[in-house]
Amino acid sequence: MSEGMLKDKFARTIRDLRISVTDRCNFRCFYCIPDEDIVWKRKQELLTYEEIILVAKIGAGLGVHKLRLTGGEPLVRRDIEYLIEELAKIPGVSDLALTTNSFELKDRAIALRSAGLTRLTISCDSLNADTFKTITRRDGLQEVLDGIEAAVKAGFPAPKVNCVVIRGLNDGEVADFADFSRATGVRMRFIEYMPLDNGHQWDRSLLVGGREILQKIKERHEITPISRDTPSETALRYVFADGAPGEIGIIAPVTMPFCGACSRLRLTADGNLRTCLFSMVDHNIKDRIRRGDDEELIRQFMIETVLKKEEGHRINESDFVQPPRTMSFIGG
Numbered sequence: 291m292s293e294g295m296l297k298d299k300f301a302r303t304i305r306d307l308r309i310s311v312t313d314r315c316n317f318r319c320f321y322c323i324p325d326e327d328i329v330w331k332r333k334q335e336l337l338t339y340e341e342i343i344l345v346a347k348i349g350a351g352l353g354v355h356k357l358r359l360t361g362g363e364p365l366v367r368r369d370i371e372y373l374i375e376e377l378a379k380i381p382g383v384s385d386l387a388l389t390t391n392s393f394e395l396k397d398r399a400i401a402l403r404s405a406g407l408t409r410l411t412i413s414c415d416s417l418n419a420d421t422f423k424t425i426t427r428r429d430g431l432q433e434v435l436d437g438i439e440a441a442v443k444a445g446f447p448a449p450k451v452n453c454v455v456i457r458g459l460n461d462g463e464v465a466d467f468a469d470f471s472r473a474t475g476v477r478m479r480f481i482e483y484m485p486l487d488n489g490h491q492w493d494r495s496l497l498v499g500g501r502e503i504l505q506k507i508k509e510r511h512e513i514t515p516i517s518r519d520t521p522s523e524t525a526l527r528y529v530f531a532d533g534a535p536g537e538i539g540i541i542a543p544v545t546m547p548f549c550g551a552c553s554r555l556r557l558t559a560d561g562n563l564r565t566c567l568f569s570m571v572d573h574n575i576k577d578r579i580r581r582g583d584d585e586e587l588i589r590q591f592m593i594e595t596v597l598k599k600e601e602g603h604r605i606n607e608s609d610f611v612q613p614p615r616t617m618s619f620i621g622g
C-alpha cells in the first residue's frame with residue numbers, strides 16, 4: 291500500500307469524497323424522500339462546517355482531490371458559499387463540485403462560482419411540467435430551467451444534468467433530453483433507477499437499462515463514443531456525430547456496474563463515513579471528532595474505514611438487501 295493514501299483491500303484508491311451537507315430538501319422526489327412525516331435531523335446532529343472542513347482536509351492529505359457537495363439539497367443549508375470558499379482553499383483539492391435540484395440556483399449561481407465551485411451538476415427528470423411535478427411533488431420546472439441557464443451564464447464549464455429514467459414516467463423523454471443537450475450545451479447524464487428509494491417501491495420493471503436508454507437516443511441522433519476522463523468516471527460518454535454541442539452520458543450502476551473502478555467515499559450529513567451507497571453499516575466519524583480525537587487519530591480512522599470498503603454492490607444477487615437509508619440521507 292502506498293504510504294499516505296486511502297487504498298482499499300481491492301487496490302482501489304480513494305480520490306473522491308462526496309459530502310452530504312444536509313438531509314433536508316425543498317423537493318420531495320418520490321424515489322428519494324417521503325412527502326410527509328419527515329423527521330429531519332436536528333442542527334446539533336449535523337456536522338458543522340468546521341467539522342466538514344477538517345474531514346476534507348485530512349482526506350486531501352490522504353490523496354482525495356475531488357470533493358462533491360450534495361444532500362438532501364445543499365442549497366438549503368445556510369451559507370453554503372462559506373463552506374465552498376473554505377474547501378476551495380484546501381491544498382490538493384483540484385475539483386470542487388455540487389449537485390443541486392436547481393430550484394434556488396438562478397439567484398445563486400454567480401455567488402457559488404465566485405466562492406470557488408468548479409463544477410455543477412443539476413438534477414432534472416422531466417421537461418414536462420406535469421411529469422416534473424409527479425416526480426418531485428413540487429411545481430418547479432421553470433425555476434430549474436432558469437437555474438440551468440444561470441449556471442451556464444455564470445461560467446460553469448458545461449454543467450451536467452442528471453436524469454433518473456423511470457419506466458412509464460419519463461422514459462418517453464430521453465430523446466427530448468438529447469435535444470435539450472444539443473440546444474443548451476449541457477452534458478446529459480441518464481441514470482438508472484437504483485434500489486435506494488424511499489418506501490422501497492423499486493422494482494426491476496421500473497428500471498430502464500443503459501442500453502435501452504442509448505437505443506432511444508440513437509433512434510433520433512447519431513452519436514459517437516468518447517473516452518472517459520478518468521478510469522473511475524461512472525458515465526459511458528458520447529458526443530453528437532454532427533458536431534452539435536452537448537454530450538450524452540449513461541450511468542448504469544444496475545445493468546453495467548462500475549464498482550471495480552470506484553474511487554468514492556461518502557460523508558453523511560450526520561457525520562458518518564460510508565464506503566458504498568449500498569453499505570449496510572455507517573462509520574461514525576462525528577463522535578470521534580467531538581470527543582477530541584486528534585487529526586492523526588481521525589486520519590487512522592479514515593484509513594481503516596476505507597479498508598472495509600465493499601468489493602461491489604450486490605443489487606443483482608438473489609440475497610441483495612436494500613439499505614435502510616435513501617439517497618437524501620446518504621448523499622447522492
Ligand code: SAM
Pocket residue numbers: 315321322360361362363364389390391411412413452453454481482483484485486487617618621622
Ligand atoms: N438534491 C440534489 C439533487 O437532487 O440533485 C442532490 C442530492 S440527490 C440525492 C443526488 C442525485 O441522486 C439526484 O440526481 C437524484 O436524482 C439521484 N437519486 C436519488 N435517488 C435515486 C435512486 N433511487 N436512483 C437513482 N438516482 C437517484
Ligand code: SF4
Pocket residue numbers: 315316317318319322323361362363391413617618
Ligand atoms: Fe431532494 Fe434531490 Fe432527493 Fe429530489 S433527489 S428529493 S431534489 S435530495
